[in-house]
Amino acid sequence: MTVTKLAVFCSGNGSNFEAILRAIRKKKLQAEAALLVCDNPKAFAIKRAAQANIPVVVVSPKLFDSRKSYEQFISRILKNQKVEYVVLAGFMRILTPYFIREFKGKILNVHPSFLPAFKGAHAIRDAFEAKVNETGVSVHVVTEELDAGPIISRQKVKISRQDSLESLEKKIHRVEHILYPAAIQKYIQKGRK
Numbered sequence: 001m002t003v004t005k006l007a008v009f010c011s012g013n014g015s016n017f018e019a020i021l022r023a024i025r026k027k028k029l030q031a032e033a034a035l036l037v038c039d040n041p042k043a044f045a046i047k048r049a050a051q052a053n054i055p056v057v058v059v060s061p062k063l064f065d066s067r068k069s070y071e072q073f074i075s076r077i078l079k080n081q082k083v084e085y086v087v088l089a090g091f092m093r094i095l096t097p098y099f100i101r102e103f104k105g106k107i108l109n110v111h112p113s114f115l116p117a118f119k120g121a122h123a124i125r126d127a128f129e130a131k132v133n134e135t136g137v138s139v140h141v142v143t144e145e146l147d148a149g150p151i152i153s154r155q156k157v158k159i160s161r162q163d164s165l166e167s168l169e170k171k172i173h174r175v176e177h178i179l180y181p182a183a184i185q186k187y188i189q190k191g192r193k
C-alpha cells in the first residue's frame with residue numbers, strides 16, 4: 001500500500017506540525033509528512049522540519065503579483081511531489097477559491113474554537129474576552145467559506161475563572177495536539193475506502 005502524502009502548511013511556531021510528526025512516528029497517523037510549506041522565513045516550524053529531515057518550501061507571497069499566482073506556484077510543487085492532502089497547521093493566510101478547488105475535499109484545518117463559534121484569526125483571544133465559560137478546538141475540511149467546512153472532530157475546552165489568556169492558549173494547544181492527528185487519520189482512512 002502506498003503511504004498517503006501530506007503537505008503541512010505553517011506560518012509560525014509549528015507545535016501542531018510537531019504533534020503530527022510525533023503521531024506519524026508512533027504510527028497513530030498512517031501518512032508521510034512529505035513537505036512543510038511556509039510563508040514566513042522566520043517561522044520556528046522550519047527548524048522543526050530541519051530537525052526531522054522534512055523538506056521545506058518557504059515561499060513568500062511578496063514575490064508574486066497575485067494570490068492566485070502564489071498559490072499556482074505552490075500547487076505545482078505539491079502536484080509534482082504527489083501530495084494528496086494539505087494540512088493547515090497555523091497557516092495564517094486565507095486560501096483563494098482557486099487553490100481550494102485544486103485540492104477539493106483534501107484540505108484540512110485545525111481551528112482553536114468550538115466552531116461555528118469564534119471564527120477568524122483570533123479565536124482564542126475572542127473567546128477569552130467574551131468571558132464565555134467554554135470554547136474548544138475544531139478540525140474541519142476547508143471550503144470557500146472561512147472556517148465553515150464540514151467538521152471532522154470537535155472538542156470542548158472549559159475556561160475557568162483562574163484562566164489567563166496564556167493558560168487558555170496552553171489548554172487549547174494540548175487538545176489540538178491530540179485531536180488534530182487523530183482527525184487527520186480518521187479522514188484519510190475514510191478517503192481510502
Ligand code: GAR
Binds near residue numbers: 012123
Ligand atoms: C493553533 O492554535 C491553530 O489552531 C491556530 O494557530 C495556532 C498555531 O499554533 N490556527 C488558527 O487560528 C487558524 N485560524 P502552532 O503553530 O503552534 O501549531
